[in-house]
Amino acid sequence: MSKVLISPSILSADFACLGDEIRAIDAAGADMIHIDVMDGHFVPNLTFGPPIIEMLRPHTKKPFDVHLMIAPVDPFISAFAKAGADILTVHPEAGPHVHRTLQAIRAAGMRPGVALNPGTPASIVEPLLDNVDLILVMSVNPGFGGQSFIESQLRKVEQLRHMIDQTGRDIVLEIDGGLNRETAPRAIAAGVTAIVAGSAVFKGGPSAYGDNIRALRPSVHV
Ligand code: DX5
Numbered sequence: 154m155s156k157v158l159i160s161p162s163i164l165s166a167d168f169a170c171l172g173d174e175i176r177a178i179d180a181a182g183a184d185m186i187h188i189d190v191m192d193g194h195f196v197p198n199l200t201f202g203p204p205i206i207e208m209l210r211p212h213t214k215k216p217f218d219v220h221l222m223i224a225p226v227d228p229f230i231s232a233f234a235k236a237g238a239d240i241l242t243v244h245p246e247a248g249p250h251v252h253r254t255l256q257a258i259r260a261a262g263m264r265p266g267v268a269l270n271p272g273t274p275a276s277i278v279e280p281l282l283d284n285v286d287l288i289l290v291m292s293v294n295p296g297f298g299g300q301s302f303i304e305s306q307l308r309k310v311e312q313l314r315h316m317i318d319q320t321g322r323d324i325v326l327e328i329d330g331g332l333n334r335e336t337a338p339r340a341i342a343a344g345v346t347a348i349v350a351g352s353a354v355f356k357g358g359p360s361a362y363g364d365n366i367r368a369l370r371p372s373v374h375v
C-alpha cells in the first residue's frame with residue numbers, strides 16, 4: 154500500500170501563532186497543510202482568506218491543501234493561486250458551473266479538488282473525473298472542527314475508490330471530519346489515500362503533534 158498522506162487542519166491550531174504551528178506540524182511529519190476557508194455564508198463560520206495564506210507560505214515547503222467553503226468561488230481563484238495554494242478544493246454546491254471552476258483552478262496553476270458534503274452523492278463526481286486531482290469526502294457537515302464522524306460516508310468512500318480505480322488516474326481520495334486513531338484506519342480500509350485531521354492532531358500542544366500524526370498512519374495499527 155502506498156503511503157497515506159496526513160493533512161492536519163489548522164482550524165484546530167492556535168490562531169495567535171499560526172506560523173509556529175505550521176512549522177511544528179511540518180517537523181512532526183505532516184505531508185500537507187489543510188487550510189479551511191469559510192465565508193459565513195456557504196457554512197456558518199468564518200476563518201481566513203488569501204492574505205493569511207500568503208503570510209503562512211514562507212513557513213513550510215509542504216503543499217497547501219486549501220478547502221474552500223465559500224460561494225461564489227470563481228472571483229477568488231487567482232487570489233488563492235497568488236497566495237500559494239497548491240490544491241484548491243471546491244464544493245459543487247458553491248456555484249452553477251463547477252466544471253468551469255475546476256478548469257479555471259487548473260489554468261491558474263493549482264491542482265483542482267472537489268468536496269462532497271455528507272448529503273451529496275458520489276455520482277456527482279462522475280462527469281468531473283477528468284478534471285480533478287483530489288476528491289474530498291466530508292465525514293462531518295462542514296463548518297466546525299471537533300464533530301463526530303458520520304459512519305455512512307465510508308460507503309461513499311468505497312464507491313469513489315471504485316470510480317477512481319476505473320479511471321487509471323492518480324486521484325487523491327481524501328476524507329475530512331472526525332478522523333482520529335479509531336476512525337482513520339477504517340477510512341483507509343475503505344480506500345482513502347489522504348486523511349485530514351484537526352482536533353486529533355493539535356490536541357496536547359506541539360510536543361504531542363508527532364505522536365498524534367503517527368497514530369493516524371496505518372503502520373501503527375498492524
Ligand atoms: C470542517 C473542516 C475540517 C475540520 C476537521 O468544516 O473542513 O477540516 O477542521 O476537524 P476535525 O478533525 O476536528 O473533525
Ligand code: ZN
Pocket residue numbers: 162187188189220329349
Ligand atoms: Zn476541511
